[in-house]
Each structure stands twice: as C-alpha cells, then as structure tokens.
Amino acid sequence: MPSPFAFxxxxxxLWIGQTISAFGDKVSRIALPTVALLGAGGTAWDVGLLAALRFVPFVLLGSVxxxxxxxVSHRRTMILADIGRLxxxxxxPVAYLFDxxxxxxxxxxxxxxxxxTVFFEVAAQSFLPTLAGPDGIVAGNERLQTSRAVAEVGGAAAAGGLxxxxxxxxxxxxxALSFLASLVSLLLMRHREPAAIKPDKPRSALREAKEGLAMLWSDARLRNLMFAxxxxxxxxxxANTLVLVFAYDHAKLSPGAVGLAFAIGTAGLILGAVSAxxxxxxxxxxxxxxxxxxxxxxxxxxxxxxxxxxAMITLVVSQFLIGFADSVFNIxxxxxxxxxxxPEMMGRVNGTALSVVFGTGTLGGxxxxxxxxxVGVLPGLVLASAVICCGVAFVLVKPLRTMRDAASEPVASPANPPQPDARRETMRPTA
Structure with missing residues (x-):
C-alpha cells in the first residue's frame, strides 16, 4: 500500500524525532520542578513560576x-530552536556536577x-503539511498525537526511574538528549523548502501579525474553529484546576491512586489519536x-x-473520556x-491560534x-462542563456542519486561498 505522505x-x-522529544519533555516537566524543590530550596510558588515560564511565552510570542x-525556513527555525533548547x-546537569x-x-x-518551544511548535505545525502532503495531514497528526499520548505514560515512568x-x-x-535526537532527525531530512516570496516593499511585523488574525476572522471555517x-x-x-481538589479532598484518594488513575485514563488519548x-x-x-x-x-x-x-473508577472513566475526546478534537x-x-499564511495563523489557546488556558486556570x-468544587465542575458544551454551537453551524471531513476541503494555495465569508467581509478583526 503506498504511503499517504508526500515525503x-x-x-x-520528523515523527521519530518528535516521539523521542515528547518522552524527554515529559521527563523534564517532572524532573525540573523536582530539582527546584529538592536541590535548590524552592517552594510551591517557585514550581508554579517554572510552569508559567514554559507556557506564558505562547501567549506573548505566538503571533511574533x-x-x-x-x-524563514520552517526546518531552519526548528533546527535553531533545538540547538538552543539542547x-x-x-x-x-552540568551545573549539578559543579554543585x-x-x-x-x-x-x-x-x-x-x-x-x-513557541518558535519550534509554530514552525512544526506549519511544516507538517509540506512533508505529509494534502492526503497525509490527518494521518500525520494522528501519529504525532499518538506519540505524545504514549509519552504521557511512558515518559512519566521513565522520569521516575531516571x-x-x-x-x-x-x-x-x-x-537534552531528546532535543539532540530531534535535531539529528531534522538534519537528515532531504527535502528543502522553496525560498519564501519576499514582498516588493518592506512590511512591518505588526502588519503581518494582524494579517494572521484577519485570516482567522475572515474565513468562516477558521473563525468558528477558533471560537469553538x-x-x-x-x-x-x-475544570482541570478542580480535578485534583476533587480527587484529594472529596474522593479522599491517595497520590498513588490518583497517579494510577491518570495513567490508565491516558489510554483514551491513544485511542482517540488512532481513530480520529x-x-x-x-x-x-x-x-x-x-x-x-x-x-x-x-x-x-x-x-x-x-x-x-x-471514586477510583469514576476518575479513570473521567480521564479516559476526556483524553479520547481531546485527541479527536485536536487532531x-x-x-x-x-x-x-x-502556505504563506500558515505560520501567522498557527501562531495566533496558539496565543489564543494558551491565553484562554491561562485565564481558565x-x-x-x-x-x-x-461556588465549590462540585458545582464548579458542573459549570465548567456546561462551558465546554457551549463550544458545540460553533461546530454545528455552517460551514463546519456541512463538511464531510478535512480531506474533502480544497487545499489552500497562493492561487486558491480560503474565501472570506461575504457577510463578515467588511468587519475588522478584534483581539
């Protein structure tokens, strides 16, 4: 059977490099705060600040x-980001050896x-359509999401052992070595992207960033996806802010039981990734x-x-359903x-979308x-669930409601850009 991928x-x-990198990322997400607490005299506040420093850049720099x-070349951007992260x-560990x-x-x-990571992720999401080709985009995202899901469990176990x-x-x-593996995978690629078309006149970065937001707003499909x-x-x-409070304060589960429930529930992530x-x-x-x-x-x-x-069964079922649905939706x-x-707008659209996604996540926390x-943890979970379900309204209206699947949509190109919604054509984008 021929491969669905263009290259x-x-x-x-790319897939192998990102799979290894996903395992490494999970290790550091556990090990770095552990070093702060046990090796540098840190507090819970310091751990929270470490987490914020990994994700707030998406809010501030996504559009940039x-x-x-x-x-710039997507591949080159990813290579430079991997070198810096390595x-x-x-x-x-070098500082640790010297105390x-x-x-x-x-x-x-x-x-x-x-x-x-902001620059790497925006470049990677923009590069995948080139490597996968129109017919391989969904399959490519399924494989990458599956790797991330497996890393959530395997990476946590590896972190504990290491x-x-x-x-x-x-x-x-x-x-650090996982970034090296990602770097090697990029250096071994044979395909080279065509040079970006330079505008006749210099254009400001602010204007180009606004064009990304305008694209998200003017195309009804992109706009509804962003709202959803x-x-x-x-x-x-x-809801995620309240789940652990529920598990410990209401369900009276032990940390070991909570960890096991989350690990078992991760099977939903994998099932959703392979079946989306x-x-x-x-x-x-x-x-x-x-x-x-x-x-x-x-x-x-x-x-x-x-x-x-x-309580244990309830938490496992909850995490399984959430993981399954999250994989399907994201892919x-x-x-x-x-x-x-x-293609010429891919970076700006992805960057703006990531800013919105992480900004909303920060606000939600x-x-x-x-x-x-x-209002309390239990009513809070009910309220959060209701907010989530409101997102259905944006995908059950045209044009998303009438679309069979992503592969049925014509591939965008400089000569075939998405057409703005005529009713919204004159509206200005809002932040």
Whole structure:
C-alpha cells in the first residue's frame, strides 16, 4: 500500500524525532520542578513560576513566532530552536556536577526553553503539511498525537526511574538528549523548502501579525474553529484546576491512586489519536467535532455525578473520556487548519491560534481557582462542563456542519486561498 505522505522518509524522520522529544519533555516537566524543590530550596510558588515560564511565552510570542516562521525556513527555525533548547536544558546537569544549581538558573532555563518551544511548535505545525502532503495531514497528526499520548505514560515512568537511579538533575539530561535526537532527525531530512516570496516593499511585523488574525476572522471555517477551541479550552482549563481538589479532598484518594488513575485514563488519548480520522469519515467532520466537545464535557461531569462512590473508577472513566475526546478534537481541528490555510499564511495563523489557546488556558486556570472558592468544587465542575458544551454551537453551524471531513476541503494555495465569508467581509478583526 503506498504511503499517504508526500515525503514519507522525511515525515518518518520528523515523527521519530518528535516521539523521542515528547518522552524527554515529559521527563523534564517532572524532573525540573523536582530539582527546584529538592536541590535548590524552592517552594510551591517557585514550581508554579517554572510552569508559567514554559507556557506564558505562547501567549506573548505566538503571533511574533508566526511572523518569523512565514519569513524563514520552517526546518531552519526548528533546527535553531533545538540547538538552543539542547544547550539550555543540558546546562542543568552540568551545573549539578559543579554543585552550582540555583533557582535563578532554573528560571532562565525554563524561560529559554519556553520561548524556543513557541518558535519550534509554530514552525512544526506549519511544516507538517509540506512533508505529509494534502492526503497525509490527518494521518500525520494522528501519529504525532499518538506519540505524545504514549509519552504521557511512558515518559512519566521513565522520569521516575531516571530520578531514582541518577537523581533529578542528571535525569534532565534525557530531555537534552531528546532535543539532540530531534535535531539529528531534522538534519537528515532531504527535502528543502522553496525560498519564501519576499514582498516588493518592506512590511512591518505588526502588519503581518494582524494579517494572521484577519485570516482567522475572515474565513468562516477558521473563525468558528477558533471560537469553538477558545470555549472548550476555557472550560477544560477551569475544570482541570478542580480535578485534583476533587480527587484529594472529596474522593479522599491517595497520590498513588490518583497517579494510577491518570495513567490508565491516558489510554483514551491513544485511542482517540488512532481513530480520529476514521470517526470523522463515518460521522462527518462537524458531527465528530460536536461529539468530541460533548464527550469532553461529559468526562468532567462524571466526577460530581459519581461523587464519592467508586471514586477510583469514576476518575479513570473521567480521564479516559476526556483524553479520547481531546485527541479527536485536536487532531481534526489542527488538520483542517493546516489544509485550508494558504502556505504563506500558515505560520501567522498557527501562531495566533496558539496565543489564543494558551491565553484562554491561562485565564481558565485562574477562573477555576475563583469558581472553586466561590461556588465549590462540585458545582464548579458542573459549570465548567456546561462551558465546554457551549463550544458545540460553533461546530454545528455552517460551514463546519456541512463538511464531510478535512480531506474533502480544497487545499489552500497562493492561487486558491480560503474565501472570506461575504457577510463578515467588511468587519475588522478584534483581539
């Protein structure tokens, strides 16, 4: 059977590199805060700040990265980002060997890695359509999402083992080496992108960033996907803030039981990743997106409905449903965006979308703490579930409702850009 990918060898290299990198990232997400707590005298506040430094750059720099990616080779951007992340993360075990690990050093590492990851992810999402080709976009995203799902479980187990035998600081070396593996996979690629078309007159980065937002707003499909994703992410981030409080305070589960429940529930991520395309072909794209949003809301609603009954089973079922639906939704949304966005706009659209997604997630985290304090954890989970389900409204209207699947949409190109919605054509984009 012929490969669905346009450059099958290069896509395979990308996939292998990103799979290894996903395992390394999971290790460092556990090991870096452990070093802060046990090796540098950090507090819970410091751990929270480390987490923020990895994700806030997406909010602040997503659009900037998009402009850069549309001007520069995607592959070159990814190579430079991997080199920078390799050096930054590798500095931690080196500092440990010289007994020089400090909180300030860890903050710098987390910030540098966070910034470079923004550029890498925007470039990677923009590069995949080239390597996969129009017919391989969904399959490519399925494989990458499957790798990330497996890494969530395997990477956590690897982190535990490495920290046990080597210590947390030396365990971070695994993440540094994973960036090296990603770098090698990129250097071995044979395909080279055509040079970006330079405009006749110099254009400001701000103007180009606004064009990315304008593209998201003017195309009805992209606009509805953005609204749906924003609504779902707001609800999910709100609910995620309350899940652990529910597990420990209401269900009285032990940390070991909670960890096991999350690990078992991750099977849903894998199932969703391998079946997203097939489900969409059977139900249609709009119905599948609606189903995945509804199941996500149901997954969180299971917790307050189940109460303190079989708490372990309730948490496993909840995490399985959420993981399954999250994989399906993310794969189909990303695949459709990659298919219908003109290549010369891909970086800016992806960068702007990532800014919106992570910005909403940050807001949702704050909202979760506020809602849990004001109305309580159980009512908060019900409210968050309702917010998530509101996202269904944006995928059950035209044009998403009438789309069979992402592969049925014409591929965007400079000569065949998505057509703006005539009713919204004159509206200005809003932030």
């Amino acid at each position: 099958s060898g290069d896509f395979r290299r 990265a998009g402009v850069w990616v549309d001007r 050096v930054a993360m590798g500095s931690v 020089a690990v400090t909180l300030g050093h860890l903050f710098v590492v987390a910030g540098v890695v966070g910034v470079l 920290m046990q035998f080597l210590g947390a600081a030396l365990a971070i070396l695994a993440d 994703s924003t609504t779902v992410n707001l609800g999910v981030a709100t 395309g097939a489900i969409a072909r059977g139900l249609s794209l709009g119905r599948t997106l609606a189903m995945s949003i509804f199941v996500t809301g149901l997954g969180f609603l299971v917790l307050p409905v189940g109460g303190q009954g079989p 189909l949304v990303l695949s459709l965006v990659q298919r219908i966005t003109p 704050v909202a979760g703490g506020l809602v849990g304090t004001v």
